[in-house]
Amino acid sequence: MKTLIKNGRIITAVDDYNADLLIEDGTISMIARKIDIEADKVIDASNRYVIPGGIDPHTHMDLPFGGTSSSDDFRTGTIAAAFGGTTTIIDFAVQSHGQALNQALDVWFAKAEGKAAIDYAFHMICTDLPDSRLPEIKELIRQGVSSFKLFMAYPGVFLVDDGTIFKAMTTASEAGGLICMHAENGVVIDVLVKRALAEGRTAPKYHALSRPTKAEAEGTGRAIALAEMANAPVYIVHLSCYDSLRKVIEGRDNGIAVYAETCPQYLFLDYSYYEKPEFEGAKFVMTPPLRDKENQEKLWQGLKFNDLQVVSTDHCPFCFKEQKELGRNDFSKIPNGGPGVEHRMSLIFNGGVVGERINVNRFVEITSTASAKIFGLFPRKGTIAVGSDADIVIFDPNEEMVISRETHHMNVDYSCYEGTTVRGVPKTVLSRGNVVIENGIYLGRPGDGQFLKRGLFNSPK
Numbered sequence: 001m002k003t004l005i006k007n008g009r010i011i012t013a014v015d016d017y018n019a020d021l022l023i024e025d026g027t028i029s030m031i032a033r034k035i036d037i038e039a040d041k042v043i044d045a046s047n048r049y050v051i052p053g054g055i056d057p058h059t060h061m062d063l064p065f066g067g068t069s070s071s072d073d074f075r076t077g078t079i080a081a082a083f084g085g086t087t088t089i090i091d092f093a094v095q096s097h098g099q100a101l102n103q104a105l106d107v108w109f110a111k112a113e114g115k116a117a118i119d120y121a122f123h124m125i126c127t128d129l130p131d132s133r134l135p136e137i138k139e140l141i142r143q144g145v146s147s148f149k150l151f152m153a154y155p156g157v158f159l160v161d162d163g164t165i166f167k168a169m170t171t172a173s174e175a176g177g178l179i180c181m182h183a184e185n186g187v188v189i190d191v192l193v194k195r196a197l198a199e200g201r202t203a204p205k206y207h208a209l210s211r212p213t214k215a216e217a218e219g220t221g222r223a224i225a226l227a228e229m230a231n232a233p234v235y236i237v238h239l240s241c242y243d244s245l246r247k248v249i250e251g252r253d254n255g256i257a258v259y260a261e262t263c264p265q266y267l268f269l270d271y272s273y274y275e276k277p278e279f280e281g282a283k284f285v286m287t288p289p290l291r292d293k294e295n296q297e298k299l300w301q302g303l304k305f306n307d308l309q310v311v312s313t314d315h316c317p318f319c320f321k322e323q324k325e326l327g328r329n330d331f332s333k334i335p336n337g338g339p340g341v342e343h344r345m346s347l348i349f350n351g352g353v354v355g356e357r358i359n360v361n362r363f364v365e366i367t368s369t370a371s372a373k374i375f376g377l378f379p380r381k382g383t384i385a386v387g388s389d390a391d392i393v394i395f396d397p398n399e400e401m402v403i404s405r406e407t408h409h410m411n412v413d414y415s416c417y418e419g420t421t422v423r424g425v426p427k428t429v430l431s432r433g434n435v436v437i438e439n440g441i442y443l444g445r446p447g448d449g450q451f452l453k454r455g456l457f458n459s460p461k
C-alpha cells in the first residue's frame with residue numbers, strides 16, 4: 001500500500017520545509033521536493049502543515065479511581081485522541097497492593113486489546129514495592145515498560161515512602177528506566193482535607209484550597225533531591241504552578257536530570273473555575289488543582305525555555321452526572337480528574353503558536369518529539385523521517401473550531417473548554433500509514449492500535 005502526501009509544509013522539532021512524502025507499508029519511505037509516482041492514495045496537503053502525530057504520555061483510560069472508573073475506555077478515548085491529532089498514548093497501568101507488576105500489566109493489556117484505535121504504551125504505577133519486588137522493575141523495562149509512576153500523595157492508596165522512591169529510582173536507572181513522580185506532599189494535604197471537612201467546608205473549591213502550591217513544590221523539591229542522591233533521572237508529572245517550576249529550574253541549573261510536563265488545564269484554566277455555581281466547580285476537580293492565573297505565563301515561559309519539556313493531558317474523565325456528583329456533599333469524594341485527550345494539539349497550537357509564545361518547531365517538540373525521546377519511542381515516533389512510522393497529521397493552521405461537548409468524541413458529558421474557539425485543526429490523521437481521520441470522520445478500526453514496546457530513557461537535552 002502506497003500513500004503519497006503532496007505539497008505539504010513538513011514541520012518537525014527542527015525542520016520546516018516544503019516537500020512530498022511517500023508512505024509504504026506503514027512507514028515513511030521517501031521525502032523529496034517532488035515525488036511523482038503511482039500511489040494507492042494521494043493526499044493534497046497544500047497550505048497545510050505535515051507534522052508528526054501527537055504523543056500524549058499521560059492518560060488514564062478505564063481507570064478505577066475514587067469509587068468509580070474513568071469514563072473513556074481504550075476505544076472511545078483513543079478515537080477521541082485520533083480526532084485531535086494524537087496518534088500515540090502512554091497510559092498508566094496500576095499495581096494493586098500485593099500484586100506482581102507483570103500481573104498488573106496483564107490487566108491493562110486486556111483493557112486495551114481489540115479496542116485501541118492508535119498505538120499505545122504503558123507506564124506502571126507502583127503502589128507496593130518491597131525489596132523482593134525491585135527486580136520486577138528491571139523485568140518490566142525488558143518488556144518495554146520503561147517508566148514507573150510513584151505517588152507522594154494519596155496516603156493509604158497510592159503513596160509510597162521516600163525510601164521506596166529512592167530504591168525504585170536506583171533500580172530503574174540501573175536498567176535505563178525512568179521514575180515519573182506525582183509530587184505533592186500528600187500527608188500534609190490529608191491533614192488539610194480533614195480540617196476543611198471538620199469545619200464544614202465541603203464545596204469543590206476546598207479541593208484546591210487544601211492542596212496548596214507549597215505542597216506541590218515541596219514534593220517536587222524532594223523528588224529532585226532523591227533523584228540527585230540516587231544519581232537517577234526523574235520526570236515530574238502534571239506540574240501545575242510556578243512554585244514547583246522554580247524547583248525544576250533550580251535542579252536543572254544544578255545539573256540534575258530532572259524533566260517535567262505540564263498540561264493544558266494549567267495553561268488555560270485557573271482557580272476561579274471552582275467558584276462556578278451549582279456544583280459546577282466539580283468538573284475541574286483534578287490533582288494538582290487549578291491554580292491562580294498568574295502561574296500560567298510562568299508555565300508558558302517554562303515551555304519556551306525548555307525547563308518544561310512536554311505537554312501531556314492527564315486525561316482522566318469522569319461524567320458530571322453520577323460520577324462528579326458522588327462528591328456533592330464532600331469535595332474529597334469527587335473523583336479526581338478531567339477530560340482533555342482530544343484537544344491538546346489545537347489548544348497548544350492556538351495558545352502557543354497563534355499566541356506567539358512558542359514557534360511551530362517547539363509546538364511539535366512539546367506535543368510529540370520530546371515525549372518520544374524521553375520515553376524510548378524515538379525515532380520510530382515523534383518525527384517525520386525516512387524509516388519512521390507514518391503517524392502523521394495534516395494540520396490546518398488557519399481553520400478555527402469551537403470546542404464543545406456537543407461535538408467532541410470523548411465519552412464525557414462536559415468539556416473544560418466549552419465554547420472556546422481555537423485556531424489550528426487536525427484535518428487528516430494517519431496512524432502507521434492508515435488514514436484514521438478524514439473530513440471529520442473516523443475511518444479506522446478499533447483494535448488496529450498496537451502495543452509499543454518502548455526502549456530506554458533517552459535524555460532529550
Ligand code: URP
Binds near residue numbers: 182285314337338
Ligand atoms: O486528578 C488526576 N490527576 N487524576 C488522575 C490521577 C493522577 O494523579 O494523575
Ligand code: ZN
Binds near residue numbers: 237238
Ligand atoms: Zn498524578
Ligand code: ZN
Binds near residue numbers: 058059060
Ligand atoms: Zn494522571
